[in-house]
């Protein structure tokens with residue numbers, strides 16, 4: 001894999017096939033499930049990953065989140081989380 | 095299981111109070127003890143032939159429902175060989191509908207193309223195939239049946255049906271020198287995750303321990319080979335190399351603590367905190383035929399016996415690491431000291447650590463002392479243990 005290291009606003013990130021994102025009622029949080037493992041996500045992380053469909057560009061994800069949660073200036077947070085998610089191998093750039 | 099909570103910069107993590115007994119996030123369904131293989135390191139109980147009648151489909155569905163309602167999210171279908179159950183596809187369908195992430199843990203025997211397709215349609219998430227070794231002769235010897243070519247075919251099928259592919263190989267003295275071939279095979283098949291797990295010494299592996307403990311030199315060479323491979327393969331494959339605990343200074347955090355994350359339901363419905371725990375004497379492990387899973391997990395004596403740290407004695411009781419490793423493995427403590435409340439003797443601080451050191455030292459001898467010939471996991475051998 002020779003993908004560039006940094007996620008930019010132009011990328012269209014997609015959750016990798018190995019992972020499934022779902023709400024867990026008992027834990028009252030979203031989790032990422034993968035072969036024999038689980039990552040527990042807080043709400044912002046889950047909201048971002050939900051939008052990693054492979055169709056939406058990061059810029060669109062940011063504005064969608066800003067609108068949905070009536071906030072501004074989320075760009076830096078979103079980019080830095082996506083960077084973590086990419087390093088962890090949860091998403092691919094697209 | 096990794097449990098990191100990801101926290102965005104500037105966002106506080108959730109502050110909900112933790113319930114006293116956490117949910118059993120991982121449910122292992124050992125569907126059957128039937129298995130066409132006879133591995134010398136098998137972790138099934140020696141007296142598996144004494145187990146009661148297998149749970150039927152309806153009973154398993156009830157167990158899965160109860161587990162899911164308590165928060166189980168990861169589900170493992172294992173055994174024995176789970177493909178020996180003819181209701182596997184039905185159970186996988188139910189599991190998917192309930193929202194489990196389901197893992198099939200198989201030797202691959204019995205996994206035909208039609209079965210793979212049916213399981214895929216049922217919503218099975220992942221298949222883990224285990225190989226004894228990549229060398230046909232040795233594999234046949236260790237598995238004691240002609241299985242290697244079949245498994246290779248199966249692994250390719252798993253990939254072809256677009257499953258994430260986890261290949262598991264149990265390493266030990268007799269196969270660890272073939273690590274280069276195992277790695278080459280994994281690369282060839284296009285594995286996503288490769289688990290190289292050094293044999294643990296319970297059950298049949300404990301009987302065969304003197305044959306299976308590797309030398310330090312073998313371990314060092316194997317790990318170096320693995321590291322060279324990792325460098326070359328990069329992101330294409332994740333390779334886990336689990337150092338055998340006999341060669342470590344501290345024990346593993348066994349099961350993440352007793353009754354903390356894992357719940358195992360055995361073929362006849364007996365419920366265990368780990369698939370080895372049946373060996374512990376003086377504990378009445380409850381059965382899903384008599385109680386709900388919730389009662390068993392939360393209230394039974396068996397599950398509360400080694401929860402927390404009240405049961406500990408020194409050195410664990412006063413050790414700062416007890417919240418990290420929970421004193422290691424209860425079964426290993428019992429096997430090696432006769433007392434399940436001792437520190438796991440793998441720990442250098444354990445007063446019984448010399449037992450582990452002696453076994454490791456024996457392995458370093460040119461001709462290690464062997465207490466008995468290799469014992470294969472065979473029904474007739476198990477029957478002998480049932481008599482004891």
Ligand code: SF4
Nearest residue numbers: 129131132133136174
């Ligand atoms: S370890 Fe070998 S013998 Fe034991 S259940 Fe697994 S495949 Fe069968």
Ligand code: SF4
Nearest residue numbers: 410413415416421441
């Ligand atoms: S003394 Fe007990 S708690 Fe401390 S490191 Fe050893 S096993 Fe773990």
